[in-house]
Amino acid sequence: MSWTGRGGNERRGYHHGNLREALIEAALALIAELGPSGFTVAEAARRAGVSPAAPYRHFRDAEALLAEIALRGFERFTASLAQAWNGGKPDPLGAFENVGRAYLAFARDEPAFYAAMFETRIAFDSYPPLQAAADQAFAILRDAAERLVATLPTGKRPPALMIALHVWALAHGVAALFGRGDAGRKLPMSPEELLEAGILLYLQSLGLAGGARKEN
Amino acid sequence: MSWTGRGGNERRGYHHGNLREALIEAALALIAELGPSGFTVAEAARRAGVSPAAPYRHFRDAEALLAEIALRGFERFTASLAQAWNGGKPDPLGAFENVGRAYLAFARDEPAFYAAMFETRIAFDSYPPLQAAADQAFAILRDAAERLVATLPTGKRPPALMIALHVWALAHGVAALFGRGDAGRKLPMSPEELLEAGILLYLQSLGLAGGARKEN
């Protein structure tokens, strides 16, 4: 190891050398600490040890910085969901539930990314790569739904896209309303359990989940 | 009719006479026109025809104004849901679906209120009346779920609270992700249809919705 290695944030000279990354990290920390509205270009610059104007060499404006964070968030998100799905192993239903859990886990473990992705009103249209990254995340869910539906006999298969949309909406709703610990509302169960139960019940009606569908 | 009646916004003299209301209306218009971040105290004051300092005679700070709007929003929201539920008539299931539709209708027809209620990160804890109003809205859903569950034989009744939470989360997720027209994502169906289908499928698995469980 060389003592010359620039560890992380320290400023060396006139040029920072890593400002773009430092700004992104600072912004993430700010969002994590103070919520989405706690981020300001000025404060991020301050934490990176540069003047308030410096960030504009790397991002057109504040929204562009947030968009970059959201983009990276979606990439990680996609990776998490894909890993949870794991090609549908060991069985499509179990893997599908794992995807749901991964959704909530991401919202819980990466609140800064999640906030940048969903709680910040970015004009997705203005950042095509962002739109693409979001589409990619959703594609995981859609593919999983396809595979799940394929376990049913032809002719009895509900539309996979609809299933993916329902599950996504449910997961997002649970995360948005109850994801944060102190959401003010006291739940009889954890968000994870709530989502899992919801997904299971939903899939049951489609004949996709554990056989027992109440045989009253 | 007397020509002296102060129509709405015009300033009469040094005192506005209706500033509090005028500010709330201006803020709502701003949110509706430019999104939640488009609201500023200064601009609201400008539209009301007063100096930037005047609003502080009526609201502690910007967040307090938003909180007041959110509060009124929840009151209207509660009224909408209650009317849709209509005491469970003509039948609990149909009325329950009406509540779901009313949820989306509110998000669509009153985007400014909805944004102030859900898309603005207000510390609910700091405004107890706001928390109470939100609880009241949720109570409509919970009561409806109770009544719906009561149509099942004792012993086969799922927990109503869980049902209410699931439906709320699904409705909120649909509204948040697909509620706005140009959400960037092209859907095979309208948000209303998507939510209705989701609720029906979900309730089916509980034995609460139309018997037919896909007889194709």
Add this chain to the structure above:
DNA sequence: AAATAATGTAAAAGTCGTTCACATGAGCTG
């Protein structure tokens, strides 16, 4: 009519976002 409370204004301090002219240094070219 006078006193008081409510509600407005003007001015100011502090923060931010953003731009512009200018400074510095990194990396290539000869």
Add this chain to the structure above:
DNA sequence: CAGCTCATGTGAACGACTTTTACATTATTT
């Protein structure tokens, strides 16, 4: 290595916003 050029950072400035404070005006009460 000298010199050129480009990327990246600085400082100063503008305009907008939030919020406070001292003061002005009007409503309301006594």
